[in-house]
Amino acid sequence: NLFDEPSTRTMGSFHQSASLLGCSVFNVHGAARFSSFAKNESIADTIRVAEAQGFDALAFRYGNEQGIHEAVSAAERMVLINAGSGANEHPTQAGLDALTIMQEFGTLDGLTLGFVGDCRNSRTIRSLIRLAVQYNIKRVYFAAPEMFSPSDDVLELLITNPIPYVLSPDVCTIAPHVDVLYVTRIQWERMRGWQKLLWRMRRAKFHKAFVVDERVTDMLREKAIVMHPLPRVSGKWRELPEETDTNHRSRIWKQVENGNLFRMALLAALLAPREYPVFQSDIKAASIYV
Numbered sequence: 001n002l003f004d005e006p007s008t009r010t011m012g013s014f015h016q017s018a019s020l021l022g023c024s025v026f027n028v029h030g031a032a033r034f035s036s037f038a039k040n041e042s043i044a045d046t047i048r049v050a051e052a053q054g055f056d057a058l059a060f061r062y063g064n065e066q067g068i069h070e071a072v073s074a075a076e077r078m079v080l081i082n083a084g085s086g087a088n089e090h091p092t093q094a095g096l097d098a099l100t101i102m103q104e105f106g107t108l109d110g111l112t113l114g115f116v117g118d119c120r121n122s123r124t125i126r127s128l129i130r131l132a133v134q135y136n137i138k139r140v141y142f143a144a145p146e147m148f149s150p151s152d153d154v155l156e157l158l159i160t161n162p163i164p165y166v167l168s169p170d171v172c173t174i175a176p177h178v179d180v181l182y183v184t185r186i187q188w189e190r191m192r193g194w195q196k197l198l199w200r201m202r203r204a205k206f207h208k209a210f211v212v213d214e215r216v217t218d219m220l221r222e223k224a225i226v227m228h229p230l231p232r233v234s235g236k237w238r239e240l241p242e243e244t245d246t247n248h249r250s251r252i253w254k255q256v257e258n259g260n261l262f263r264m265a266l267l268a269a270l271l272a273p274r275e276y277p278v279f280q281s282d283i284k285a286a287s288i289y290v
């Protein structure tokens with residue numbers, strides 16, 4: 001595990017999953033400070049070192065997509081897994097999210113998905129949508145203040161597939177229509193100075209429009225589920241108050257459990273000997289970028 005951005009769940013989950021499969025695990029957290037990145041070592045050299053030391057797989061989180069690509073190009077033998085690339089992608093989160101949805105509905109086909117909160121900066125929303133468009137999903141709703149509405153590439157993905165989508169400033173207007181309500185936090189750390197200022201000035205007004213409290217869960221369909229990739233914000237500006245955890249629709253802790261299951265399956269599929277029939281696939285031995 002080499003993580004250059006904060007992580008609790010993803011690193012913990014990769015650690016647990018690999019350990020449960022009998023692998024030995026080495027974790028580097030805060031890589032900018034605590035790995036040789038701090039000594040200006042390149043990503044490529046870091047990968048070469050890990051390969052020379054005999055590591056078979058690396059879960060790599062980095063602040064941008066390019067860093068992940070540099071690692072992939074440098075790897076000759078080691079399996080690389082994108083554990084989060086800046087505001088862009090978080091593919092293993094999408095995998096565990098899809099698993100959670102499938103446990104509930106059996107498939108993503110025919111479902112209506114609703115995304116709430118920071119639809120602009122959330123890499124988990126982008127990755128889940130990239131996965132979901134491979135199914136026949138019915139419709140996608142987004143509820144976000146304008147400054148957090150989804151970026152063009154996400155909307156284009158829906159247009160080209162084609163999947164109808166609706167943008168709304170208020171979660172109450174989308175809640176009654178969705179099978180999955182996927183809540184996200186406002187990603188303060190990804191905002192520029194002026195955006196933080198603007199958001200500070202506006203949040204008292206907008207918070208009401210995206211907080212998913214009991215008022216909103218009461219509007220959901222009986223069989224709908226509430227998800228959140230976590231972490232959620234605590235205190236005054238929380239987007240998913242703890243009181244919703246006891247609602248029968250909440251699946252947020254299930255998602256965390258499924259993180260281990262999904263990552264175990266992924267590691268097993270990527271690392272098992274090719275002749276082992278359960279895991280036969282076309283996956284190449286090196287440079288797996290999921």
Ligand code: ASP
Nearest residue numbers: 084090123124229230231
């Ligand atoms: N844990 C998720 C991520 O790494 C969601 C979040 O940080 O809000 O993207």
